[in-house]
Amino acid sequence: MYAQARGQVKRNGIECHIHDLCRSAASATQDSMKQQRATFDVAVIGAGPAGAHAATRLAQAGVRVALFDPKAPWEKPCGGGITHQAWSRFPFLTGPDLPRNEVLRSLQISANQSFFVINEGHPLFIVARRDLSEMMLNRATRAGAVHFPRAVDNLETWGPQLRLKAGRDEYFARFVVGADGVHSLVRRYFLGPLTKERTLASIVQLVEGGPDDPALIHVTPFPGYFWAFPRRDCLCVGIGAMEHGHALKPALDEMMKRFFPGRKPLGPLHGAPLPFLIGRDYYHEPRVSREWALVGDAGGFCDTLTGEGILYAIWSADLFADAYLRGAPLAYDAAWRHAFGWHLRTGAWASSFLTSARNLDFLFTAITVCPTLNKQMMDYIWNLPPYHQLAGRLLRSLPPIYREWRRFKAGGGRIDPALLGPYQHLADKLKLTWDSA
Ligand SMILES: Cc1cc2nc3c(=O)[nH]c(=O)nc-3n(C[C@H](O)[C@H](O)[C@H](O)COP(=O)(O)OP(=O)(O)OC[C@H]3O[C@@H](n4cnc5c(N)ncnc54)[C@H](O)[C@@H]3O)c2cc1C
Numbered sequence: 001m002y003a004q005a006r007g008q009v010k011r012n013g014i015e016c017h018i019h020d021l022c023r024s025a026a027s028a029t030q031d032s033m034k035q036q037r038a039t040f041d042v043a044v045i046g047a048g049p050a051g052a053h054a055a056t057r058l059a060q061a062g063v064r065v066a067l068f069d070p071k072a073p074w075e076k077p078c079g080g081g082i083t084h085q086a087w088s089r090f091p092f093l094t095g096p097d098l099p100r101n102e103v104l105r106s107l108q109i110s111a112n113q114s115f116f117v118i119n120e121g122h123p124l125f126i127v128a129r130r131d132l133s134e135m136m137l138n139r140a141t142r143a144g145a146v147h148f149p150r151a152v153d154n155l156e157t158w159g160p161q162l163r164l165k166a167g168r169d170e171y172f173a174r175f176v177v178g179a180d181g182v183h184s185l186v187r188r189y190f191l192g193p194l195t196k197e198r199t200l201a202s203i204v205q206l207v208e209g210g211p212d213d214p215a216l217i218h219v220t221p222f223p224g225y226f227w228a229f230p231r232r233d234c235l236c237v238g239i240g241a242m243e244h245g246h247a248l249k250p251a252l253d254e255m256m257k258r259f260f261p262g263r264k265p266l267g268p269l270h271g272a273p274l275p276f277l278i279g280r281d282y283y284h285e286p287r288v289s290r291e292w293a294l295v296g297d298a299g300g301f302c303d304t305l306t307g308e309g310i311l312y313a314i315w316s317a318d319l320f321a322d323a324y325l326r327g328a329p330l331a332y333d334a335a336w337r338h339a340f341g342w343h344l345r346t347g348a349w350a351s352s353f354l355t356s357a358r359n360l361d362f363l364f365t366a367i368t369v370c371p372t373l374n375k376q377m378m379d380y381i382w383n384l385p386p387y388h389q390l391a392g393r394l395l396r397s398l399p400p401i402y403r404e405w406r407r408f409k410a411g412g413g414r415i416d417p418a419l420l421g422p423y424q425h426l427a428d429k430l431k432l433t434w435d436s437a
Helices: 018-029 032-038 049-060 084-089 129-143 185-190 248-259 280-284 310-325 329-353 357-369 371-382 387-396 398-410 417-429
Strands: 008-011 014-017 039-045 065-068 101-103 106-109 115-118 124-126 146-148 154-158 161-166 169-178 199-207 215-219 224-230 235-241 270-275 292-294
Touching: 039 049, 039 161, 049 065, 049 129, 049 310, 065 129, 065 169, 084 310, 101 224, 106 417, 115 357, 115 371, 129 146, 154 185, 169 185, 169 310, 185 292, 199 248, 215 248, 215 357, 224 248, 235 248, 280 329, 310 329, 357 371, 357 398, 371 387, 371 398, 387 398
Parallel strands: 039 065, 039 169, 065 146, 106 215, 169 292
Antiparallel strands: 008 014, 008 146, 101 124, 106 115, 154 161, 161 169, 199 235, 199 270, 215 224, 224 235
């Protein structure tokens, strides 16, 4: 049993031909030491943020890691927004090797034109996914993971090991990490496919634009939202729907016509699914066993309300690596549920409540006119205190929020343009008038 790979790999950051590995593996029948070199401790399938981070952490600790991905580094269809919690929790995201646009203010607009504004505080980093992919893949190979630019197309239990196939080539590992996105092969093999109800649909496109453009989220008439995220060299726009079956392309065309008319596309329009952590059974499904684990999108870890997944991809990989390196991989299941499971579950639940435009208008108006709610919401968005503290604080602040809401209603129930004044320049760029609020 030995790897029969052809092509190029990166090992310790150095390009080398797989023939070299094959050669050492081919003589494995005579040399058991070489045979061991051809068998990996852990095979990580997928080198997105989840797989690359898992590979980095494991390889740094001396684990022999094979990292499979035929596309990395690549521009995955994605908004590329990296939140405060993500970059503060994982400081390697703040380094000079990840170019970014830092956005301090963004407008959130509901279907009926109620606004709230995310203001100064903690910037949102907006990055090109290719840059993120390259930076994270380099970290993994520098740490000692071997990158095979191959798609794994088959997986099977092989005695005490796992046998992975990529075309006609075979690889062996004692443990496999599924970091291969929503349609994970590892998930399909061990747990069965992800049903359609557990995914969300979205489309995304890069168009002309850049840092001068405002960051914007606009709720769509159907349950979902349009976003525009300015990068250093372009504008990333897209629409996500919280239910299947909506016409996303005409909705995107409509939003572009209204806010960014005449912008030329810089590439094709991509359709891209997100996992939707909905339902008790899905939540309680195992993400780990003695021979496999699922991290990132493959585990279903994405915030339905915001679409944020980069944080949970890296965080889940980190928690898995901690558990594996302690010699207790099964502890990973309790760890992710404790760290962020509750947050993703309540987000999925809240998204079903927020599907009505009326509820969203109410919420956006309340965030705009009730300073106490606005503060809670900003802390939620920036993920400042731990989630249970946030929930406790929100409950305690309900009386002042109620008083502020009553005052707003007593004053005629219209948003005071003065509240939005500081954001006039953003509104001007979008030709928005506050009195439509
Ligand atoms: C339209 C859209 C916008 C988004 N915007 C944001 C945002 O602004 N901010 C944010 O935080 N999150 C965003 N997300 C979510 C984020 O993109 C994902 O949650 C995140 O990329 C998950 O990382 P991952 O490593 O788990 O999976 P991925 O990034 O999907 O990586 C999986 C990797 O596995 C590889 N792979 C798949 N199958 C195989 C195989 N058989 N063999 C080998 N390799 C394989 C793929 O090539 C890929 O590189 C967005 C998602 C979408 C769809």
